Amino acid sequence: MRVVTLSATYGTAGSVIGPAVAGRLGVPFVDRAIPGEVAEVLGCTLEEALARDDQAEHGLSMLLSGVMRLPAVTFGGLDVYLPGATPPLPEDFVTHTERVIRRTARERGGVFLGRAAAIVLADHPGALHVRLDAPVARRVLQTATLTGVSEGEARRLVRDADRARTAYVRHFYRADPASATLYHLVLDSTTIPVDTCVEVIVTASTALS
Numbered sequence: 001m002r003v004v005t006l007s008a009t010y011g012t013a014g015s016v017i018g019p020a021v022a023g024r025l026g027v028p029f030v031d032r033a034i035p036g037e038v039a040e041v042l043g044c045t046l047e048e049a050l051a052r053d054d055q056a057e058h059g060l061s062m063l064l065s066g067v068m069r070l071p072a073v074t075f076g077g078l079d080v081y082l083p084g085a086t087p088p089l090p091e092d093f094v095t096h097t098e099r100v101i102r103r104t105a106r107e108r109g110g111v112f113l114g115r116a117a118a119i120v121l122a123d124h125p126g127a128l129h130v131r132l133d134a135p136v137a138r139r140v141l142q143t144a145t146l147t148g149v150s151e152g153e154a155r156r157l158v159r160d161a162d163r164a165r166t167a168y169v170r171h172f173y174r175a176d177p178a179s180a181t182l183y184h185l186v187l188d189s190t191t192i193p194v195d196t197c198v199e200v201i202v203t204a205s206t207a208l209s
């Protein structure tokens with residue numbers, strides 16, 4: 001079963017490239033499925049899980065600040081009161097997320113977007129680790145073009161996402177997600193067409209299998 005991990009900075013079309021690669025390889029695209037499974041294991045709500053996920057807005061600040069011990073959580077930028085909720089410690093959440101990633105890779109294969117999957121699956125036989133990255137200016141432009149937001153708003157989105165995702169990996173894994181040594185391939189998907197990126201990743205994954 002083929003396994004590909006994608007580390008994608010904001011504005012590099014990871015959410016487009018990931019599913020396309022998964023479809024070509026005939027394996028699941030594992031993204032939002034992870035918080036759902038982790039929530040089930042921990043007995044917490046999906047909203048709580050997403051508030052701790054490395055792609056959720058403000059999620060990492062919640063993780064590192066200790067606010068997760070309070071009944072108020074942040075979900076989609078909104079403060080939500082969850083009576084009686086006692087979310088798990090961030091280390092517990094990360095541990096269970098890792099277990100889901102490893103089990104899914106072992107039993108089904110898949111294309112895993114984010115969640116430091118390249119580190120979690122570093123020793124998985126035949127796994128291909130890919131980084132999608134580009135200069136900030138091009139990622140801002142692509143974000144503004146694809147989402148229709150202003151350039152200023154796109155810049156904020158890129159900045160905040162970069163900070164959160166980098167902090168997540170550094171805090172829990174003591175690693176720099178931008179380090180090329182973590183990956184087999186580093187692609188600039190703001191310059192190389194998305195379809196070409198998909199083809200390159202599929203070809204490389206097939207070569208490793």
